[in-house]
Amino acid sequence: MNFELSEEQQMLKDSARGFLEKECTESVVRESEDSDSGYSPELWKKAAELGWLGIAYPEKYGGSGMDILDMAILYEEMGRALFPSPHLSTVVLGGLTILDAGSEEQKNSILPRISKGEMLLSLAVTEPEAIWNGKGWLPEGVTMPVVAQGDDYILSGTKLFVHDAHSADYLIVAAATGKENKITLFLVEAHSPGITYTILRTSAGDKRQSEIIFDDVKVPGKNIIGRLHDGWAPLEKILKIGAVLLSAQLVGSAEKAMELAIDHAKTRIQFDMPIGIHNWVQEYCIMAFADVQGTRNLVYEAAWMLGKDIPCDLEVAMAKARANEACIDAHWQAHQVLAGIGFCTQDGLLPLHTKRGKVYQLYLGDTDHHMEKIAQQLEKWPDLEKPHGKPLGIFDVPEDLQEPNWDVWKNQIEVRGKLW
């Protein structure tokens, strides 16, 4: 057990903090909210120069080969700064899927271009019915039909809540290709004939999520990622990584909100004293602090395990479930402290954090989804050695001895008096 960042990790954290504080200001965040692409191309270019876009890829694909834990540290900073970018969609959900399951040709043609900031990807999994049934991120929720036509495949159907789709160059689409929830991942050129995008109006207020309708979209057979019918394994893996990084982003965002609250509590004067002198205000700050610090450990643990390839279904689900609830709770606590100032949307960071936090919370598995995953893991716990419930022998305390037996040692020390 060691909770200290390595020198490199500390450097990454510090440089990310410095860069984002300088470049990713509140006005940049607000401008990208209004822009049609939903992100800032200039910042994206600078991120490429910093090596953030190839961070997780091997050097031969133009990357720097860092692991999931390093990325979690970066994501925390990106969440803190509300970095408006398709990083998760492109670099992680898209790029890492290709790195994991794609052909050498796919890797060579895509990963270096992602690293240079020349290509954007988007992952399309969830469908309207399945989301409503709570199966959005499960293989049985992928029902989009596929028809084979010679060497090609024809996709038809609707994908919903797809992030960063309309600005992407390629979509990775999960579709049902066989019985028993067999799914396949297709690399689809984003501007293929038959694809229409409709931007969703969400609480974040930006243009990042879409509905995609596929109307007989033709995909060449060589664009299958991995093998036919074998899409779930790489998809499941990448969804875990994405959920943990999204959790890190939530932690960063919640920490910023907490700092806004503490700062306000110290400086806002009412009744001739800082409001932070009141216990109720302190309570909000403390609980936000506990939300952030408690969740961070869980996120780092899950990221560490993912990076080391240790089985961690339970830990990942715990990290996202806790981040979903605690970080949103920290936003809420901050609203209680900031009151009116936190409610105005014209300026101030808190409303931006709150609204984006909601989006992060609902993406890649909401709380119910991950709580169910946790419960499934608990069901698999082995039976206990020496379980309770067999009252025998000396531990079977008779009813009349439920109260302490004072006689045991009253003769050994002078007893002042019994209280019963």
Next chain:
Amino acid sequence: MEFGFTEEQETLRKELYDFYARELPEDVTDVPAVSKELQDFWMDLQKKAGRKGYLTPGWSKETGGLGLGHMEAGVANEVEGYWGIRWPNGVGLQVCGPGLHLFGTEEQKKNFLPEISSGEKIWYECFTEPEAGTDEANQQTRAKKQGDKWIINGQKIYITGGYKPDLLLVEARTADTVPKHKGLTLFCFSAETPGVTVAALPCMGGYLANIFYFDDVMVGDEAVIGQINQGFYHVMETFEFERSNTYGAARARRDLHEMVQFCRETKKNGEPLIKNPEIRKALAKMAVDIEVLRLATWRTAWRFGERDRLGPLDFDLTGLFARLNGIAHSVVRLNILGVYGQLRRGSKYAKLSGDVERDWQYTRSMHYAGTLEAVKIVLAGRVLGLPRIPAKLNKTIMEALQEKK
């Protein structure tokens, strides 16, 4: 960062786990030591574990430990938590012993430490008083120097107990003219010193606390622990050891495991309890809370072990999470059992040996080593730097209130 344990730590964990699995009877559970048989059983086990150095793996071999580090002590603590072991000398092992390490004289260390690590002796800490609860520095017990002797008079309350203690670690006022936290000193003396009397204070869940009275208890200079008038600071420092206590999360994890197994095996309306959506969610929520506590404790333990390099502990959330979890989980577990939840150990229909009911009673108290509010006050002031009402102003307010009366 590293979230795993070293091979040596895992070996130690296995060794301890197997030892206790062998030694503990089939129905082991955290029952208060209310009968002679139970007291003898725990004392015997304490001595057995002590002889192997298992009670104090972090202490040097000369003092009866295994010469391992702070983290290894945490691992041992986790195993004890898993098996629900409450050592008769828990206080001595967790507070008094580490305290003696820090500011005992060489002679005191030589005299007392081996007796603690071997499990032979039981120590009680006598800090809390009727007027000195959260306000720890407000001690009224006095120690006056007469010749070369100290005469101690006063009363201590809520002293964790249930066994016959051998030694008492007592905080008493030795100076009146200085600010109240600068006039306290620690004393250690036999519980059988003339003038020591005791009364019982039964608590919820069948636990036993004590009231100690000191009437002209006479002790020599050798009884002074640490520096004179520095007692308050010594106490605060020893409490730091208690904070990196990995016991709680391991214990809670075991309790959850019991509950999961129960919910798998027990059917309601023809379906296992664990298939009920609400119960699934409740169990999952507890699992998350426990993991949060576990990692927070390990962070504190690690950070505390590195304090020479990184400076004093920056923050500690163990107390907060432990209290919040304890309060919430006992109710959730009891609710899962429904009407059966009220049945105590020994009742014919009691589920899980009545442990859940006992825990529920016991967790009505979450105040040991500071109430939930005290924990929050420390976090708000020392960690987050939020403003607090100055002591002078407090005094003025009190005076104004009294005048109004």
